[in-house]
Amino acid sequence: MGTIEIKGLSKNYGDLRVVDALGLSIADGQFVTLLGPSGCGKTTTLRMIAGFITPDEGTITVDGAVLSSPDHVVSPENRGMGMVFQNYALWPHKSVFQNVVYGLRMQRPKLRREDMRDRVAAILDTVGLAGYGDRFPGQLSGGQQQRVALARSLVTEPSILLLDEPLSNLDAKLRDKMRDELQEIQRRTNITFVYVTHDQTEAMSMSDRIAVLRAGVLEQYAPPRQVYFRPASVAVADFMGLINLIPARVESYDRPTATAEVELDFGARLGVPAADGFEPAAGEQVTVAVRPESITIRPASAVDEDPFAEVSRVMMLGHLCYCVLRIGEVELRVQTDNHVDLDRGDRVCFDIDPRRASVFPASTTSESAPAKELV
Amino acid sequence: MGTIEIKGLSKNYGDLRVVDALGLSIADGQFVTLLGPSGCGKTTTLRMIAGFITPDEGTITVDGAVLSSPDHVVSPENRGMGMVFQNYALWPHKSVFQNVVYGLRMQRPKLRREDMRDRVAAILDTVGLAGYGDRFPGQLSGGQQQRVALARSLVTEPSILLLDEPLSNLDAKLRDKMRDELQEIQRRTNITFVYVTHDQTEAMSMSDRIAVLRAGVLEQYAPPRQVYFRPASVAVADFMGLINLIPARVESYDRPTATAEVELDFGARLGVPAADGFEPAAGEQVTVAVRPESITIRPASAVDEDPFAEVSRVMMLGHLCYCVLRIGEVELRVQTDNHVDLDRGDRVCFDIDPRRASVFPASTTSESAPAKELV
Amino acid sequence: MIDDQTSKPPAERRARHRRGSVSAKLVLGAAAAALVVLVVYPLFWLVLGSLGGTDKFTFSNYLRVVSDPGLYDALINTLLIATGACVISLVTGVPIAWLISRTNIPGKGLLRMLTSVSFMIPGFLSALAYVMLMAPNNGWLNRLVVSVTGAEKGPFNIYSLPGITMVTSFGVMAYVVMLTSAALDSVDSGVEQSARILGASRWKILMGITLPLVTPALLASALLVFVQSLALFGSHAILGLPVQIYTLPTRIYSLFAFPPDYGAATALSMMLVLLTVGCLYLQRWVLARRSYITTGGKAGVHETHDLGRLKWPAVIGCHAFFALAVYFPVGVLLLTSLMTAQGSGLTLDNFTFDNYFAVLFESSLTRRAAINSLIVAGSAATLGVLLGALIAYINFRLKPRGAKVLDYLATIPLGLPGIVLAVGLVLAWIRLPVAVYGTLAILLIAYLTRYIPLGVRSADSALRQIDPSLEEAGRISGGSWLRSMAEITLPLMKGGLVAGWSLIFVQAIGELAVAIMLFTVGTETIAVAIYQRSEEGHFEEVAALSMLVLIATALILGLTRRLTRASVTRF
Amino acid sequence: STPDGPDGPSASITEITDQATLDTLVEAAHEEGRVVWYTSVPSERAQQIADMFTKEYDIEVVVQRSGGNDILQRYLLEKEAKRVQNDVLTISDPAAFINLQKENDLTCFKPRNFADVPTYAKDAGGCWISTRTNAMVMAYNTEQVTEPPAGWGDIVNPRFSGDLAYVDPNFSSGSLIVTAGLANDLGWEWFDKLKAEQPFIVKSNNQLMETVVLGERSVAAFVNSTYVAEAKAKGQPVEWVFPEDGVYLVAAPSAVVSGAPNPAAGKLLADFLLTEAVQQLMIEDGNYAAVDGMAPPEGQPAIEDMNVLDIDYNKIATDGESVRDQFNSLIGSAN
């Protein structure tokens, strides 16, 4: 019904390689999220799946039939997909009702008028726009427009749904509600979802698998936990939530346990698991990646021999709090609960949970330079 | 330089009262966030401040001068403000450079060409679009377009900056970086920011004060912590992050400590502080609001007399995890760390931190019915 | 040509996107084929004729034409007139369009109507009216000046290059107003507001944002104005010949005096074709570099500027202009139509309604001609706009190999003087065994050929404003290409299409050069009827008939506007 | 629709000699059933003639009326495409007929009244025959001119400097004929003088009358007298002058064209055009009759009473081009 097989997909804009030899297998009924920095090629990939862009190389196969290749592209209306466009693509000359009912009117065999009306009413209710049917898009707020776009794609219950940041303009509560509705719809109809989001939380909580793209290249394609806890690269680690990248030197490496004894830049020594496929040599410069939630803070006591740090910034987010600690040259982001009582300049001790850290080859890319990744 | 005083501001669209007697004082150099559900009137308010919409009632005063009133509206070009539009409103026929430099070209006295070039280059670098100057908006990804809109508003460093969800299409990392840049700019230039966002985290971490709107009405206007920890109403509590609303009955109320002894729906008894200005009577039905992070879970032990609950859902978000517990009719969302090892159906004990809960009048609004607020 | 290789905005994304559906291919193929048949086939006969016909091949016609020293004077005059008309039309038309579309100026409907009327007044009639007003010896204005100042001669002379240019531009400025205001209607106020908040004055916004955003419409109308003024015969002949100001069209027409020199006439016309192609090339080159999408995927706001204190000055300015362009010639027409004899002054005994009675009730020809005109102009306008939309779509969205050629082909007829095109059409269509010659169908074919440029250029400028994702959303929802076209793309282009429809309709109602060659008994058009009357010297009846046509056409346009009003983008 | 076609019995009829030939012709015409007439005769008049013909012979007449140039153009194009549609052609350009005859485009036929038409106004073989005659006269605005010009010699006089209007021979065949005649009779020097008067060169007789009626120029160097007659009838302030030094008479011929779809009916119509009834209608419009012996149009002098200048149509037919060129180089017109 909705198995998507992407092979060697590439797309260039002029000299720019926007999507580069992308390969993805998406099983029927799966919820796959494309995740990656702004401009990495997510929308382009989605548009190739939809059939709006002809790939320069590679193929897209759905249920065994090649739908896209450089020579031949099955036209979008014959793909039975649905899509939420990043820019909504609402029809300004049609009312909300007309926008949403459009897809139903295209269905064969023809639906009865009343059925259409009911289904539109139901989906508008789902997205919280009951009673807005007669408005025109220009009379709606930004978030309302986005929900119309969402409703329009959902109402036909296509076998494959492509969603390009469909919830970006909604508030947290509504987003949560919409996520539930999406999952509910998926449970009921077994739609294959290809979802683009910039929201790590969304990606983690909804996806069966996450595809992390960077500059058009697929960096990792795995279930959420694996992407989060066993990132394939510093880049993935870095992109999937906040992370501290601490320069370190390998003291020794124990192959059987795949654990390296490292000395961190600021002096601490830890036994940290190496990233998949990486075998550091003794004496090698490496990067130790530790997530903020894997570091705990204790009040500093004089006798403590743990490294001291100075609190350089406290950011209260409500349900939790981030502290930025400074030890010598290194800045560490630490996640704490929301009733922590710290101030700038306080001295604290901290513990890094070594089992939740990873050792990567020394990173050279500028983007992972700590200074740029402050909370 | 940038003191904004809003008094009794109202705006109707036909029968719809979109903004309703809004009053806000924004001090010079403050960072104020408008927060509220989709369609609550945030954009409308911003557009009134900018001078695009004439209020039906009320006035907007900036630095003592009345800029907007139903009779007279100083036109936007004479207000010296900057704005990021929710739909970007980029000029499709101008290159990125031309879009950004436009505001500088309008400045009097005229800037030197090289200065303009340098400032545009600097701001494009800030938003991560160095080298994109010659592209046209149509050749950019959604997030890149949003950053152009941001750069365009920032480059002139106006004394008041109105930002309408300026980061909604950016990934978490970039959003963090942009937030830092915004704060950095504010520190340097003392701009007054009026910021619309649907992102609670953003609101909490950046704002001096948060104005929570609901259906055009200002519900609370206070510093972030206060909004989060001492919400003025169930609605605010509900909107500012996830919250559990538990029906309860008041056993007794102690006026001096403003603490009510309540019995929760599922049997537990707690001494919970009452919300500001609420004095529950003994026997009254109330709502106890507890945030997910104020509940802790322990493995269930047979001897334990705490209420048991069954895990009905576990949502791993990466840096933390939400569990939904079910006790009888009530569902509770609990925030845990990300290495919690729970599965659907597990039985657990939980503790509610009563000091971090609040007692509100029994909520009747449908929107706070627990079933609709799942994570 | 380089214009398609330059780096291009989002449309390029769709450039290589092949549409799979059969119906799409059929419709688009048919449109392309129709265009080729409509334009290439008659053009073939013309060019063949200019190259010596079927039996011999020679460039002698071309040599003869270019070696004629008089040619260059005529060429320069022609270019001066066309450029002048272009400038005047833009300078007057753009502000009017802006006022109508984006401000709260009172009486927008009236201004729109005046614009259409300026376009409807037949060239020879308005030329005549200005002769009455500004003829050097006896023009009313000159007599007034003379009687007031006692000068020996009045200052105005309509028989001059500036005079011709002025009269010409009054007849074509409607292109600018109609296309530009259609385009301005679909500009989201957001783009203006984002400039205002940055401190830009309205003037700067107008010049730097709003007008540049409607460049496609500006260029399309400038092209139409320029090329049309190049090929216009009526006012050039009436106002230029008497004082020996010759232009390419008057020279071309003089070649048709017996014995007609079709070869040379065509060869000379190729000069105009060349100019047309050059203009289009330029237009494409400018437009290729940027995107002008004003109707995007997120709905915007549409707000009108409050003119404030400038409101009444603006109203006065507009009507002062229309006093010259419309009130005056229509006034002359009206007076003439109420006179027993023109030239005798309007006295009581010279006042009559007989002319109206004569054209309305005494002649069955008038009624028949009116019906024919309605049928032919209505269908030509409708088909022309649809065909234009499809051609523009092929050219701008699909860009298959060779699409450019279609665009050029679809514009060339604009540059051909009517009589030349008529010759090509007769030569082309009379030969066919199918009986089109001598029926209304031949007129329809001829009008489609003649006015397809108006359809294509209007559609093209409208299409450039629409974000392609709007159509894509239709297709991913399961709508075939055809349905997306019918329900999304065309409705979104509505402003431009209605403008195009009106332009074609008005032109077709007044078209004479081709009709006079192609009409037969029973297929007369109203323009033919008017011409017949004027040929026979019944100017008073001509005026009456023209007034009636003017009123009827204005009513039809008004009705069309009303029917299609629910403006494209509902803000 | 041509039962006997060009080879039928009627094809051989080149002259109506007796009732028998007429009957044969009528019968053949009946079989054809209709006749197509391309004419520049004003439409109402043309229709009236057509109706009379139909009444007489019960044969439908399709009248295609247009300006002389346009109707000729149309015929030429149809001929060029080998799809001749009409049977009879009537325009006021004898030189064009001479040229058409040279190309064998005309069917020679002598109607009953052939002999009554003056020789200069017909082809000796009957290939074309004038059906009405126009006098080219001068005209002036009575409100502006107190001393009208007397004739050709008088009009190119500094007294009329800036007052003259002249029809462009590049667009009007009538003007070409007069221009050729003037060049022949008075020499090109006359045009040098004309040029000194700064004449106003208009495109057509219509425009000329406009110009004079409205008073922009007060004197028309020449104009078809029918136009003046009509203006006078309407009470407009114009008056004509029949030049004392000679009037040019321009014949407006008709002919049956070769390859006509209805040749017999065509001939019958050509014959009918010279009947007294039709000629009388022509006179009513201000034309002179083509046949001798009829009264002049109202208010105009009889042909016998004026000084008629001869015109060599044959010369114009061959030299028309060079006459135009000469005119253009002198007056500075197109080409």
Ligand SMILES: Nc1ncnc2c1ncn2[C@@H]1O[C@H](COP(=O)(O)OP(=O)(O)OP(=O)(O)O)[C@@H](O)[C@H]1O
């Ligand atoms: N032109 C209009 N006509 C009628 N109603 C309108 C119009 N514009 C906005 N509204 C309504 O006004 C309300 C407030 O709109 P506004 O754009 O201010 O919301 P918002 O708070 O910015 O929402 P969002 O977060 O979704 O952008 C919405 O319910 C919207 O539907």
Ligand SMILES: Nc1ncnc2c1ncn2[C@@H]1O[C@H](COP(=O)(O)OP(=O)(O)OP(=O)(O)O)[C@@H](O)[C@H]1O
């Ligand atoms: N028409 C175009 N011409 C040239 N480059 C383009 C064009 N469209 C997109 N790009 C570039 O291709 C890259 C990928 O764009 P895409 O829209 O796929 O990004 P994205 O991953 O969806 O980003 P975002 O999260 O910001 O929406 C971007 O760097 C963008 O600048």
Ligand SMILES: [Mg+2]
């Ligand atoms: Mg994108």
Ligand SMILES: [Mg+2]
């Ligand atoms: Mg908004």
